[in-house]
Every structure is written in structure tokens, then in C-alpha cells.
Amino acid sequence: MPGVTAATQRVDVVVEIGGLPIRLSCDDPAFVHLVQERYAGYISAANDAAFDFEIELAPPGTESRDEDVRVTWESGCWLMERGDFRAEWNPSTGQGRIQQTRNPYSLDSVLRIVHTLLLAQRGGFLLHASSAIRNGQAFLFSGVSGAGKTTMARLAPPDAAILTDEISYVIRQDGRYVAAGTPFFGELARVGDNLRAPIKALYLLAKGPENIIEPIAPADAVRGLLGNTLFFARDPEFVKMVFDTAFDFVRQVPVRRLTFAPDSSVWGLIV
Template sequence: MPGVMAAAQRSDVVVEIGGLPIRLRCDDPAFIRLIIERYAGYVSSSNDTGFEFDIELAPPGAEPRDEDVRVTWDSGRWLMERGDFRAEWNPSASRGRIQQTSNPYSLDSVLRIVHTLLLARKGGFLVHASSAIRNGRAFLFPGVSGAGKTTMARLAPPDATLLTDEISYVTRQDDRYFAVGTPFFGELAHAGENLRAPIEALYLLAKGSENKIEPVAGTDAVRGLLGNILFFARDAEFVKLVFDAACDFVSRVPVRRLTFVPDSRVWELIV
């Protein structure tokens, strides 16, 4: 019973995505339990956290309707705001605070923003893409809403491991790019596996009357990737970091256009 009581009264939890553990604190144990449930598979026992956020829950009331995200750099802090949350983060102090509704998906948005900022410094990015590992290699399928990200995830063969059907996490290590599982999901409504693998290829999605693959190079490849990268901050330095990362990525990873019919046979072309 003491162990159960201790778990019920927890006021903090560590969520580790992409190998970056972030400690989240809140005075409301019920909200901590919601976080643990929401990020199952990504909750870490690590005490060596690089960043910490204190969460203050807004009083119950009507959900705000402002859906525009604003991210600005001011006096050594990143300021993040949407109708359902306001947050600030001081990277040099590794500390931040969040004021948000009790909806855990508000926290989803804050974490996505924070990870885009962290990844940009390391040559990585978050991208609107489903991704999966097959035979030790990762494949990315970026696209706008309706392009077929979730469809490709649903059609994946039994020997493929799904990393996400919505938001892919791309990180650079030396001269290679890796895809990492994320808890950020789309229509499948469940988190991807918390695994990583080197990226073999990226397939820009398009629906058609037949399955075919065409190479995409140069400017078209960069444009296709940039159009799907999560992009919150308009700070000039951040914009350059993301652009440089996209250019480097397409110089090292094959980019192809995948036109497909929603049929499992499409995966026979993924090599």
C-alpha cells in the first residue's frame, strides 16, 4: 500500500523523447497520472534530466478558441503561447514554466515546440510524417493532412515497427540521420514504439491510380521536406538552422516521390 500511495501522490514525472529527458512538475497528482498515461512508453526513471518545467493548471472553464501558436525569443527566453497554454523556457538555466488547461494535449504542443528548438541546434527536426522501421532501417513518409501518412502506417506489413503515424522525430548523429519513435500520434490514436534506426529513405506521398516511385533531387527535395517540417519560431537564426538541416538531410538521404493506391502491395516498393 505505501508504494501505491506514493505513486498516487507523485508531483513530477520525466518524459524522455529522442533521448532527451524532460522533468515535468505539477501540484496536481491527478494531472501527473494523466501525463503518465498519455506518455506511456516514454516515461523515464532517469534522474539526469537536462530540462525541467513547472506546470500550473488553469481553473476549469471554457476551452479557449485561439488556435494560433506564437513562439518568440525575448531576453534570453523562448515565449510560447496559444489559447490553451502560455509557456516560457530559459535554455541557459534549463528551466521553464507552463500555464495550461488540464487537457494533456496542451502539453503535447509545448513539448513539440521545445523539441523543435532543441533539435534545430543539433541538425535535426520534427516533420509531419509517418515512419516505420523494417529490417533495421527507418523509412519516412511526409505529407500534408490527407496525403496518406496514416494510410501508409495502417498498410505496413507485420514485420514493420511503427514509430509514428503523424509526427516523426529526426536526429543527426555524426554523418547519419536517425528516425526516433514519438508519442505524438494521429488517427491511429496510439504512440509509436520508443525505438530508433538509421533512415534509409524519405518518400514524399501522393495518391494516384497506380503505385510508382520517382527520384526527387535538389531544390524539389528540399522544398518537399521543408513544407512538412514543424516550424514554430520565426527567429532568423532558427530559420537558418532548419533550412541548413533540410539541405544537409537531402544531400545524405535519398528522397523519392511515392504515388500509391491504398493497397498493402505498395510496401513491396519500399526498399
């Protein structure tokens, strides 16, 4: 894809996920409107966003079918690339540039990558998991595609607030782990509630003929957690941060195996 060029008149929108506001600017008001619709509930009025990205829309037909994500560190900048986007970000200045297709879901991918990098330095992570708040506490349900993340969200009782059915946002706050809502969704096809709550438990999902919760050895819990953690960079320092956070999370938060049949009675076990 061709390089990013400067634009004269740009429209700004601030997307705030997990308390981290990111300002996005583009010279195409129609695309900015798409972004506002896509991230409804996560648009912030903040004027002091620490991170700014200029978006340049690529001409139609310039994207490739390459679906591999590449994230590399080069000359003080993170470079992020896939067939439908190319981005660079300088974490020291907070400034970045994105060239992408008009599809706002290309921006989804860039924001996920950026948040994994930001969270790694803050003792948090993104996790393939649905999550919900009930009685003031958050519960996470993690697994590979088809494990039942969206099913658990669909089966949630009416008094549960759904944070996401696909990508859970885990942050450290006041020495404990907290789950925050995200606009990243799966089959449920709706953004999560923009709320947060301390995490009561993480359940690693499996499907079976009956509902059973079983304890997991710490080593298996760490493996299960890391196996479902989103992280794209291969920089050794950042990889170590993610591993250290996983070990600390398992020390602080109960991790259990949840085998369940797809009916709402399973939520009677979630305490």
C-alpha cells in the same frame, strides 16, 4: 491566461523523446497520472533531466479559442502561447513554466515546440510524416493532411515497427540521420514504438491509381521537406539552422516521390 504561480508540493515525471529527457512537475497528482498514461512507453527513470518545466493548471473557463501558436524570443527566454496554454522556457538554465488546461494534449503542443527548438540546434527536426523501421532501417512517409501518412502506417507489414503515423522525429547521430519513435500520433491513435534506426529514405506522398516511385530533383526535395517540417519560431538564427539541416538531409538521404493506391502491395516497393 493568468500568470504561473509557485506550488509547494509537486509530483515529477520525466518524458524522454529522442533521447532528450524533460522533467515535468505539477501539484496535481491526478494530472500527473494522466501524463504518465498519455506518454506511456516514453516515461523515463532518469534523475538527471537537463530540462525542467513546472506545470500550473489553469482554472476551467480561463482558456480562449485562439488556435494560433506564437513563439517569440524575449529577454533570454522562449515564450510560447496559444489559447489553451502559455509557457516560457530559459534554454540557458533549462528551466521553464507552463500554464495550461487539464487536457494533456495541450502539453503535447508545448513539448513539440520545445523539441523543435532543441532539435534545430542539434541538426534535427520534427516532420509531418509517418515512419517505420523494417530490417533495421527507417523509412519516412511525408505529406500534408490526407496525403496518406496514417494509411502507410496501417498498411505496414507485420515485421515493421511503427514509430509514428503523424510526427516523425529526426536526429543526427554519429554523422548520419536517424529516426526515433514519438508519442505524437494521428488517426492511428497510439503512441509509436520507442525505437530508433538510421533513415534509409524519405518518400513524399501522393495518391494515385497505381504504385509508382519517382526520383525528385534536389531543389524539389528540399522544398517538399521544408514544407512539411514543424517549426514555430521566426528567429532568423533558428530559421537558418532549419534550412541548413534540410539541405544537408537531402544530400545524405534519398528523397523520392511515392504515388500509391491504398493497398498493402505498396510496401513491396519500399526498399
